[in-house]
Amino acid sequence: MSVIIDESCITCDACLQNCPVNAIVDDGQNPTGENCYYVQPEKCVECVDIYDDPQCAAICPSIGCITWDMPFTQEFEEHFVSADIYALATTKDGVLKSPAYREKKYRKDIPLTQRGVKHVVQEEPEDLEVG
Numbered sequence: 001m002s003v004i005i006d007e008s009c010i011t012c013d014a015c016l017q018n019c020p021v022n023a024i025v026d027d028g029q030n031p032t033g034e035n036c037y038y039v040q041p042e043k044c045v046e047c048v049d050i051y052d053d054p055q056c057a058a059i060c061p062s063i064g065c066i067t068w069d070m071p072f073t074q075e076f077e078e079h080f081v082s083a084d085i086y087a088l089a090t091t092k093d094g095v096l097k098s099p100a101y102r103e104k105k106y107r108k109d110i111p112l113t114q115r116g117v118k119h120v121v122q123e124e125p126e127d128l129e130v131g
Contacts, residue, residue, distance in 0.1 A: 002046045002072060002106045003054055003121055004085070008065045009036040015056035015066070021045055024056060031087030041072050041080055041104075042089055042097040048105040057121035067118040071106035074099050079116070 005015065005024070015037060016024045023043035025031075030038040039056070047054045057066040070076040077099045080086050089097045 072104040
């Protein structure tokens, strides 16, 4: 996973309905118990090879609600395993679906300096001139 939905989420369902890999669950299904939508890190692929931009951020009406996180790769195993904001799924055999289990695709054009510190995926549009 490389995106997080934060507490400013208005639970409008837009991201939930537009995620091409069904990585997002609603506030009632959030495994952390938080009252906001949750991106399952073991499923999110940042829409790599599917769309030009993450569809959750493209459709979200709450600018800044969806932010970048670290790539879901073995290099960041500890980040996903030890942080309280994640509740990684397990296999039927009880194996944690962490980056060590299976890495996920991520946008390599987003530098690490813009990840893990809640940098916004979606920018607010510039003021438009009406012609």
